[in-house]
Amino acid sequence: MAKTYYITTPIYYPSGKLHIGNTYTTVLCDALRRYKDMRGYDTFYLTGMDEHGKKIETVAKERNLPPIKHVDEIAEETEKLWERMRISHDDFIRTTEKRHKTVVQKIFERLLDQGDIYPGMYEGYYCMHCESFFTESQLEEGNLCPDCGRETSKLQEESYFLRLSKYEKKLLDFIEKNPGFITPESRKNEVVAFLRQGLQDLSVSRTTFDWGIKVVSNPKHVVYVWIDALSNYLSALGYSTDDDAKFQKYWFGDEVVHVVGKDILRFHAIYWPIMLMALDIPITFRLHVHGFYMQKEGKMSKSKGGVIYPDTLIENYGLDELRYFLLRELPYGSDGVFTPESFIDRINFDLANDFGNLLNRTISMINKYFQGKVTAYSEATTPYDEDLRKVAEATVADYETLMDELKVAEAIKTAWKLISRANKYIDETTPWLLAKDESKSGELENVLYHLAESLRIVGILLRPILLEASRALFKQLGVPKSLREYETVTFGELSEITVTKKPSPLFPRLDVKEEVQKLQKVIRGEEESEKTEEDETLVSLDDFTKLDVRVAKVVECRNHPNADKLLVLTVDVGDLGTRQLVAGVAKHYEPKELEGKLVVAIVNLEPVNLRGEKSEGMLLAGSNEKTMEILFVKDLEPGDPVQ
Numbered sequence: 001m002a003k004t005y006y007i008t009t010p011i012y013y014p015s016g017k018l019h020i021g022n023t024y025t026t027v028l029c030d031a032l033r034r035y036k037d038m039r040g041y042d043t044f045y046l047t048g049m050d051e052h053g054k055k056i057e058t059v060a061k062e063r064n065l066p067p068i069k070h071v072d073e074i075a076e077e078t079e080k081l082w083e084r085m086r087i088s089h090d091d092f093i094r095t096t097e098k099r100h101k102t103v104v105q106k107i108f109e110r111l112l113d114q115g116d117i118y119p120g121m122y123e124g125y126y127c128m129h130c131e132s133f134f135t136e137s138q139l140e141e142g143n144l145c146p147d148c149g150r151e152t153s154k155l156q157e158e159s160y161f162l163r164l165s166k167y168e169k170k171l172l173d174f175i176e177k178n179p180g181f182i183t184p185e186s187r188k189n190e191v192v193a194f195l196r197q198g199l200q201d202l203s204v205s206r207t208t209f210d211w212g213i214k215v216v217s218n219p220k221h222v223v224y225v226w227i228d229a230l231s232n233y234l235s236a237l238g239y240s241t242d243d244d245a246k247f248q249k250y251w252f253g254d255e256v257v258h259v260v261g262k263d264i265l266r267f268h269a270i271y272w273p274i275m276l277m278a279l280d281i282p283i284t285f286r287l288h289v290h291g292f293y294m295q296k297e298g299k300m301s302k303s304k305g306g307v308i309y310p311d312t313l314i315e316n317y318g319l320d321e322l323r324y325f326l327l328r329e330l331p332y333g334s335d336g337v338f339t340p341e342s343f344i345d346r347i348n349f350d351l352a353n354d355f356g357n358l359l360n361r362t363i364s365m366i367n368k369y370f371q372g373k374v375t376a377y378s379e380a381t382t383p384y385d386e387d388l389r390k391v392a393e394a395t396v397a398d399y400e401t402l403m404d405e406l407k408v409a410e411a412i413k414t415a416w417k418l419i420s421r422a423n424k425y426i427d428e429t430t431p432w433l434l435a436k437d438e439s440k441s442g443e444l445e446n447v448l449y450h451l452a453e454s455l456r457i458v459g460i461l462l463r464p465i466l467l468e469a470s471r472a473l474f475k476q477l478g479v480p481k482s483l484r485e486y487e488t489v490t491f492g493e494l495s496e497i498t499v500t501k502k503p504s505p506l507f508p509r510l511d512v513k514e515e516v517q518k519l520q521k522v523i524r525g526e527e528e529s530e531k532t533e534e535d536e537t538l539v540s541l542d543d544f545t546k547l548d549v550r551v552a553k554v555v556e557c558r559n560h561p562n563a564d565k566l567l568v569l570t571v572d573v574g575d576l577g578t579r580q581l582v583a584g585v586a587k588h589y590e591p592k593e594l595e596g597k598l599v600v601a602i603v604n605l606e607p608v609n610l611r612g613e614k615s616e617g618m619l620l621a622g623s624n625e626k627t628m629e630i631l632f633v634k635d636l637e638p639g640d641p642v643q
């Protein structure tokens with residue numbers, strides 16, 4: 001049986017549009033998940049949203065919306081962003097969902113019953129903005145909030161408390177016995193130091209707002225953020241429900257990884273393990289803590305102005321460029337800096353020059369000297385060949401170790417060692433000179449084979465990082481599907497190669513000055529909107545004809561297991577075979593009524609994963625504020641084209 005891998009991001013608090021710094025954790029987990037997939041693991045990737053609390057209640061009121069409408073909007077936007085960034089999560093849990101609420105209520109009542117939660121009085125200085133109480137000694141001068149600097153007010157309220165003190169010693173022991181529990185080491189030391197000062201019991205309920213999960217035995221209280229939010233890692237797996245197969249499989253499986261930013265270290269390293277201890281659930285996870293993307297002026301934040309959003313970078317430079325930068329530039333265990341210069345430099349130097357250019361030169365030479373085809377050639381090996389092979393081997397070994405240690409930036413650096421070595425190999429072997437001497441044809445073929453094979457290996461290693469470029473590389477090199485798999489990552493697996501006649505650059509080189517200026521403008525908020533609305537509605541006929549629209553017959557239809565609004569349809573598209581489509585029509589159609597119907601669908605869209613279900617196309621439907629209607633046809637056959 002395949003080994004299992006359960007990886008999670010924290011659930012995001014919907015306080016605004018996510019900037020690139022906010023998206024780092026999600027991209028990191030996506031890369032790790034794809035890596036483990038490639039290594040044959042049975043993986044489960046969870047992300048989601050933390051949707052309760054006073055702040056949400058207040059903002060919704062300001063917007064004149066029920067809180068649920070407000071968070072629905074943000075959740076939809078967030079899911080769209082993840083789709084755009086091709087995040088491969090299996091589930092998107094929202095704390096306002098019923099499946100989550102019931103679990104939280106069960107957990108709370110159980111801890112209350114067994115005395116790990118008890119009622120008491122909370123007194124302190126309360127910051128409305130941060131929804132936090134502080135002790136007098138924690139406040140800034142003038143009784144200001146130490147986190148946001150706003151005024152606080154002295155408050156006393158009834159509250160339930162979680163008995164952290166009882167588990168302090170047990171948690172310290174656990175951390176000492178499990179040295180890999182918290183990484184990097186520096187974060188572990190921080191936690192240990194904090195624990196040694198002794199723990200205060202934690203206030204885990206509130207009576208000052210309503211927008212939360214009610215305490216069943218005392219509905220005046222809502223469960224406060226810690227127990228509510230942290231429980232998502234269990235509720236998404238069906239813990240304590242009739243259907244807890246995922247919990248059994250992934251929580252008790254081979255690897256469980258929580259990835260978090262350093263700002264929420266304490267919650268995950270102290271409150272969460274103590275909750276699990278109290279619930280008698282084994283602590284099977286490891287906690288990985290990363291730093292932040294900063295700007296020159298400090299932490300990237302919307303209130304300071306000058307943030308940059310993923311959309312802008314994807315639109316102007318591409319998804320791979322953004323993923324590469326995010327994953328490459330943040331060093332393990334510390335903070336990184338985003339500047340327009342560093343972003344454009346990474347694209348130009350690493351992606352366009354080192355990597356893209358190597359592929360382009362290799363393909364051009366194979367076309368020029370061997371009409372596009374080379375085979376493995378073993379006779380005329382040189383010391384350069386041997387060295388290149390050795391570097392390839394070492395690269396793969398290092399890459400594995402680093403990825404397994406969650407050191408993604410370092411793993412990428414390692415892959416670039418092989419790229420650099422291959423570039424140097426061209427200088428050493430001088431193929432253009434070999435080409436002048438008929439008798440050296442074998443040697444020349446050998447050189448080109450070595451280059452192509454190195455690039456194939458690089459393509460495999462970068463599959464979890466560069467989603468589009470790795471595919472393009474395989475395509476241009478003519479690497480068959482079976483040799484794109486990780487099992488074939490050893491040098492020499494590829495015996496013959498036929499490259500494309502027309503290589504196109506993976507990463508076009510950018511004009512540094514121009515692009516840096518453009519980005520600086522965006523950061524200052526002066527982005528000129530170059531596109532008018534009219535431009536956006538005009539699509540060339542060429543673009544339109546790229547879409548393959550067909551009549552499809554619904555063979556099977558069911559509700560999406562993780563989303564109320566979605567249906568999962570299996571459709572027959574005639575000669576194209578069957579496809580799975582996920583469509584947002586569950587509010588308007590019952591699964592059974594669609595079975596047997598002929599619908600219209602776009603069938604050549606790149607597949608996407610929608611909350612754990614693959615969607616290989618798009619069902620066409622019309623809608624307005626009142627209703628939604630699927631386009632049905634009557635007398636056509638499955639697979640018939642629609643123009």
Ligand SMILES: [Zn+2]
Pocket residue numbers: 127128129130131145146147148149150
């Ligand atoms: Zn505050």
